[in-house]
Amino acid sequence: MNAEIIAVGTExxxxxxxxxxxxxxxQQLTGLGVDLYFVTHVGDNLGRVxxxxxxxxERSDLVIMTGGxxxxxxxxxxEAIANLLGEEMVVQPELEAHLRGWxxxxxxxxxxxxxxxxxxxxxARAVDNPIGTAPGWWVEHDGKHIACMPGVPHEMRKMWEExxxxxxxxxxxxxxxxxxTLKTVGQGESNVAEMVAELINSPxxxxxxxxxQDGVHLRIAAKASSREAALGMIEPFxxxxxxxxxxxxxxxxxxxxxGAIGTLLARHGLTVATMESASGGLLASYFxxxxxxxxxxxxxxxxxxxxxxxxxxxxHEIVERHGTVAAETAMAMATACRERLGADAGIGIxxxxxxxxxxxxxxxxxxxxxxxxxxxxxASTEWSTTRAEFKRRCVMDxxxxxxRALKKRDESGAGxxxxxxxx
Amino acid sequence: MNAEIIAVGTExxxxxxxxxxxxxxxQQLTGLGVDLYFVTHVGDNLGRVxxxxxxxxERSDLVIMTGGxxxxxxxxxxEAIANLLGEEMVVQPELEAHLRGWxxxxxxxxxxxxxxxxxxxxxARAVDNPIGTAPGWWVEHDGKHIACMPGVPHEMRKMWEExxxxxxxxxxxxxxxxxxTLKTVGQGESNVAEMVAELINSPxxxxxxxxxQDGVHLRIAAKASSREAALGMIEPFxxxxxxxxxxxxxxxxxxxxxGAIGTLLARHGLTVATMESASGGLLASYFxxxxxxxxxxxxxxxxxxxxxxxxxxxxHEIVERHGTVAAETAMAMATACRERLGADAGIGIxxxxxxxxxxxxxxxxxxxxxxxxxxxxxASTEWSTTRAEFKRRCVMDxxxxxxRALKKRDESGAGxxxxxxxx
Numbered sequence: 112m113n114a115e116i117i118a119v120g121t122e123x124x125x126x127x128x129x130x131x132x133x134x135x136x137x138q139q140l141t142g143l144g145v146d147l148y149f150v151t152h153v154g155d156n157l158g159r160v161x162x163x164x165x166x167x168x169e170r171s172d173l174v175i176m177t178g179g180x181x182x183x184x185x186x187x188x189x190e191a192i193a194n195l196l197g198e199e200m201v202v203q204p205e206l207e208a209h210l211r212g213w214x215x216x217x218x219x220x221x222x223x224x225x226x227x228x229x230x231x232x233x234x235a236r237a238v239d240n241p242i243g244t245a246p247g248w249w250v251e252h253d254g255k256h257i258a259c260m261p262g263v264p265h266e267m268r269k270m271w272e273e274x275x276x277x278x279x280x281x282x283x284x285x286x287x288x289x290x291x292t293l294k295t296v297g298q299g300e301s302n303v304a305e306m307v308a309e310l311i312n313s314p315x316x317x318x319x320x321x322x323x324q325d326g327v328h329l330r331i332a333a334k335a336s337s338r339e340a341a342l343g344m345i346e347p348f349x350x351x352x353x354x355x356x357x358x359x360x361x362x363x364x365x366x367x368x369x370g371a372i373g374t375l376l377a378r379h380g381l382t383v384a385t386m387e388s389a390s391g392g393l394l395a396s397y398f399x400x401x402x403x404x405x406x407x408x409x410x411x412x413x414x415x416x417x418x419x420x421x422x423x424x425x426x427h428e429i430v431e432r433h434g435t436v437a438a439e440t441a442m443a444m445a446t447a448c449r450e451r452l453g454a455d456a457g458i459g460i461x462x463x464x465x466x467x468x469x470x471x472x473x474x475x476x477x478x479x480x481x482x483x484x485x486x487x488x489x490a491s492t493e494w495s496t497t498r499a500e501f502k503r504r505c506v507m508d509x510x511x512x513x514x515r516a517l518k519k520r521d522e523s524g525a526g527x528x529x530x531x532x533x534x
Numbered sequence: 535m536n537a538e539i540i541a542v543g544t545e546x547x548x549x550x551x552x553x554x555x556x557x558x559x560x561q562q563l564t565g566l567g568v569d570l571y572f573v574t575h576v577g578d579n580l581g582r583v584x585x586x587x588x589x590x591x592e593r594s595d596l597v598i599m600t601g602g603x604x605x606x607x608x609x610x611x612x613e614a615i616a617n618l619l620g621e622e623m624v625v626q627p628e629l630e631a632h633l634r635g636w637x638x639x640x641x642x643x644x645x646x647x648x649x650x651x652x653x654x655x656x657x658a659r660a661v662d663n664p665i666g667t668a669p670g671w672w673v674e675h676d677g678k679h680i681a682c683m684p685g686v687p688h689e690m691r692k693m694w695e696e697x698x699x700x701x702x703x704x705x706x707x708x709x710x711x712x713x714x715t716l717k718t719v720g721q722g723e724s725n726v727a728e729m730v731a732e733l734i735n736s737p738x739x740x741x742x743x744x745x746x747q748d749g750v751h752l753r754i755a756a757k758a759s760s761r762e763a764a765l766g767m768i769e770p771f772x773x774x775x776x777x778x779x780x781x782x783x784x785x786x787x788x789x790x791x792x793g794a795i796g797t798l799l800a801r802h803g804l805t806v807a808t809m810e811s812a813s814g815g816l817l818a819s820y821f822x823x824x825x826x827x828x829x830x831x832x833x834x835x836x837x838x839x840x841x842x843x844x845x846x847x848x849x850h851e852i853v854e855r856h857g858t859v860a861a862e863t864a865m866a867m868a869t870a871c872r873e874r875l876g877a878d879a880g881i882g883i884x885x886x887x888x889x890x891x892x893x894x895x896x897x898x899x900x901x902x903x904x905x906x907x908x909x910x911x912x913a914s915t916e917w918s919t920t921r922a923e924f925k926r927r928c929v930m931d932x933x934x935x936x937x938r939a940l941k942k943r944d945e946s947g948a949g950x951x952x953x954x955x956x957x
Contacts, residue, residue, distance in 0.1 A: 121742065122742075122744060122753075123557075123560070123573070124560055124570045124571065124572075124573065125560060125561070125564045125570075125713065125753075125755075126556075126557045126558065126559070126560030126561030126562075126563075126564060127561075127715075127744075127753070128557075129552070129554065129557045130553065130556075130557075131552065133553075133575070134546075134549045134551075134552045134553075135549065136549070137546070137547055137548060137549030138548070138549030138550075139549075140549075141548050141549060147547045147548075148547065148576070148577060148579075148582060149547075149574060149575065149576055149582070149586075150546070150547065150573075150574065150575035151572060151573065151574050151575075152556070152572065152573035152574075153571070153572055154571060155742075156571075159571060159572070163572075181723060181745065182723065182724045182727075183723060183724065183727045183734075183743055184727075184734065184735075185742060216916070217915070219722070222722070222724035222725055222727075222728055224724050224727065224728070225724050241918060242918060242919040242920070242923070263745070265919070265920055265922075265923050269920070319550075385836070387815075390819075390822075391818055391819050391821070391822025391823070391827070391831075392808075392810075392815035392816065392817070392818030392819040392821075392822060392834060392836065393815065393819040393822075394815070395814055395815030395818075395819075395836040396813075396814050396815040396816040396818075396819050396925070398814070398815075399813075399814025399815060399816075399836070399838065399887070399925070400814070400921065400922060400925070402887075402888060402889045402921060403889065404814070404838070405838055405839070408814075408838055409838065409839060409842070410835070410836045410837055410838040410839055410842040411815060411835075411836040411838075412833070412834075412835055412836070413808070413815065413818040413822070413833045413834040413835070413836070414833055415822065415827070415828055415831055415832065415833040415834075416828070416832060416833055418876075419832070419833040419875060422874075451845075452842060453841075464822070464825075465825060466825045466826065498823065498825060499823060502819070502822070502823070
C-alpha cells in the first residue's frame with residue numbers, strides 16, 4: 112500500500128507553524144510498512160485543496176489529510192472532498208447531538224457556524240474525536256481511502272493511534288519495518304557513536320544515533336516479512352547495542368528520564384522532593400508529567416527569592432556566606448526539601464537564568480545538587496544559551512544525578528525503601 | 535510572483551528528519567511578498583522527482599528545491615531537472631577545479647563520484663556554496679526559474695540569504711507582505727471569528743483566525759509596494775479588529791500570556807505566588823520563562839500531597855471537609871500562597887490529572903482559583919484530554935483569571951502597588 116500526506120493550512124505556507132504532524136505520520140507509516148511517496152502542504156484555498164486531493168487519489172491508495180476541519184470559513188477540507196466527489200454535506204443528528212453536548216458540558220452556547228463539524232457526505236464515515244469538537248472523516252472512493260484528521264497535534268495523534276492506524280494494520284499487508292529507540296543520558300553523540308561503531312554499518316537491522324534534547328537516542332530498525340520476524344531480529348541486536356552502551360540507557364521509545372526515575376523510585380519504595388530557583392518549577396513539572404507521579408513525588412518549592420529559600424529550610428547563614436547562587440546553597444536546598452517534605456531524595460537547583468547577572472555571577476551559571484538518603488553531591492556548570500534551554504539543561508542535569516544514584520542502588524541490589532529511608 | 539518548494543529526500547518520508555528548511559523559506563518568501571502555494575516532500579526517486587518538478591514548472595513562477603545535490607547515487611535533483619528539460623549534464627572545468635581544491639585544502643582525495651557536483655546543464659548557472667562541496671543550480675526555462683540548494687540547513691540558509699533571495703528582490707518586484715498577529719484569550723475560535731465577521735473577508739489587509747494552545751490568534755496581513763505602506767495599512771485595520779475583540783487581546787506576535795501578566799504586574803508594582811497540585815509546577819515554569827520574572831514572581835509551592843497543602847497554609851479543616859480536589863480547597867490554596875509568600879495575587883490549582891480518579895472525582899476535574907488582593911474567585915471545569923494537555927489548560931485558565939483581574943485594574947486606572955497591597 113502506498114500513501115501520501117496532505118497538510119492543509121495557510122499558516123504552514125506563511126511559515127508561521129512547523130509541520131510536525133507529517134514527520135510523526137511518516138514515522139508511523141514506516142512502522143506499518145506503508146510506503147509514503149509524497150507530503151504536500153497546501154493553503155486554505157478550495158481550488159488548490161481539491162486539486163491536491165484529486166491528484167492524491169490518482170496516485171496513492173491512501174490520502175492522509177491533517178487540518179482544515181475547524182468551524183470557520185477557511186477550514187475547507189470537508190468542502191474540498193465533497194466538491195471533488197460531487198457529494199453534498201449533510202448534518203448528521205447524532206453528530207450534532209454530540210457537538211451540542213460538548214458545549215453544554217462546558218456551559219457554553221454552540222456558535223452556529225460549528226454545525227458544519229456535524230456534517231458528512233455519503234462516502235464518508237465519522238471518526239470520533241474524544242478531545243475536540245471536530246470529528247475526523249474516513250472516506251472510501253473507488254477502493255481508495257482518505258483519512259481526514261484535525262491539525263491540532265494532540266488531537267491528530269490520538270485519532271491516528273486509536274482509530275486510523277488500526278484500520279491500516281488490517282489493510283496494510285506487505286513487509287514491515289519495526290523500529291526501537293534506546294534513549295541514553297550522560298554521553299555526547301560522538302562518544303555514543305564510537306561505543307557502537309562496530310554495529311553502525313549493519314545493513315539489517317540498521318542502527319542510527321540522534322542527539323536529542325533528552326539525551327542521545329539509538330534507533331534500531333529491522334525490515335522483515337512480518338512484525339514477529341522483525342521483532343525477532345531486533346531482540347538480539349538490541350542486546351548487542353546494550354552490551355556497548357547499556358549503562359547509559361534509561362529507557363526506550365516514549366519513556367522519559369523523569370518517568371524512568373519514577374519507575375526506579377517506585378520499585379525501591381523511595382520518594383523525591385524538589386527546591387528550584389533557576390529552573391523555576393520545570394523540574395517539578397517534568398516529574399508530574401508522569402502518570403502516577405503522586406506515588407513517588409512528594410512535591411516541591413519554587414524558591415525564587417532568598418527569603419523563600421530560608422523560609423523553606425535553607426540555613427540563612429549559608430545564603431549570607433555564599434549567596435543564593437552557589438554550590439553550597441544548592442546542596443542546602445536539596446537537603447532542606449528532602450527533610451521538610453519527608454522524602455528520600457531532594458534536588459536543589461540554583462543559578463542565573465538571566466537576563467542580568469546575580470551577585471556577580473554571570474548569566475548561565477548553574478548549581479544542581481542531589482541529596483540522596485543523606486548523601487549530597489552537586490554539579491556546577493555554566494551555559495551560554497537561551498533562557499528556556501538553560502532551564503531545561505538544569506532540569507536534565509538534576510534528573511541525571513538522581514537517575515545515576517538510583518541505577519547504582521538498583522545494580523547493587525540494595526534493599527527496599529523501608530530500609531532505605533532508615534539510612 | 536508565486537512559488538512552490540520541493541524538498542527532496544527519502545529520509546523526510548521515513549520521518550527521520552523534520553523539514554525545517556521549508557518553514558524557513560516560507561517565512562522568507564512571505565517577507566519578500568512572494569506567494570507560496572505548495573510545499574512538496576518527495577523521495578530519492580528519479581521519476582517522482584521529475585514529475586514533481588514538471589508540475590511545479592506548470593503551476594508556479596519559481597520552484598525552490600532543497601536536497602538531492604550530494605555526490606551519491608540517490609542524490610537525483612540535477613538528473614531530474616536535466617531529464618525534464620532534455621539537456622545533458624556536462625562537467626565544468628572551473629567547478630571541477632574548485633571542487634578538487636576544496637579536498638586538496640583538507641588534504642583528502644576527492645572521491646570520483648563527487649565529480650557530478652561539478653556539472654551543469656545549458657539552462658543552469660552554478661550558485662556558489664562557500665561552506666560545502668555542492669554548488670547550487672539557478673535554472674531558467676520559459677521565463678520560469680528553478681533554484682536548487684543543498685538540504686543541509688546552514689548551507690541552504692547561507693546560499694539563500696547571499697545569492698537566491700537577492701535575485702528575487704530584484705526580479706521579484708511586486709511589493710511586500712507584512713503580518714501582525716494579535717493573541718486573544720478567553721473565547722473560542724468560532725466566537726472570535728463571529729466577533730470579527732465583518733472584517734474576515736477583507737481582501738487587503740486580510741484577517742484570519744487560528745486556534746492555538748495559548749488562545750485564539752488573529753493574523754492581519756497587508757500587501758503593499760513597501761514595508762512602510764503595508765504598515766500604514768495594518769495600523770488602522772488593527773484598530774478596527776481591536777474595536778471588536780480588544781478586551782480579549784493580551785499580546786502581539788511572540789508575547790506570551792505569562793509575559794503580558796508580568797508586564798501588568800510590574801506596571802502596578804504587584805507580585806504573584808502560586809500553589810499547584812494538578813498542574814505540578816507548570817504554572818510557575820510559565821511565569822519563570824519570562825525574563826525578569828524575579829521582579830514580580832514571588833515563588834510557588836508544588837503541593838502534590840494533602841500534607842504539603844496544609845503545611846503550606848491551607849486550613850486542614852477545609853481539606854478534611856471538601857477533600858483535596860475542590861473549589862474551596864483551590865481558593866484556600868490561592869489565599870495561602872498569597873499570604874505565606876507575601877504576594878498581591880495568589881493562584882491555586884487542584885484537580886485530577888489521572889490516570890485514576892481521586893476522592894471519587896473523575897479524571898479531568900479541575901478547580902483553578904485566584905486570590906487577587908484578598909478577593910477570591912474560582913473556575914471549576916472538567917476536561918477529557920491527555921495529561922500534558924490537562925496541565926496546560928489548568929495553567930492557561932489560571933493565567934486568564936489573573937490577566938482579567940489585572941486588565942480590569944489597568945482600565946479602572948487604579949493606583950500603584952503600594953496602595954494595592956494595603957487593600
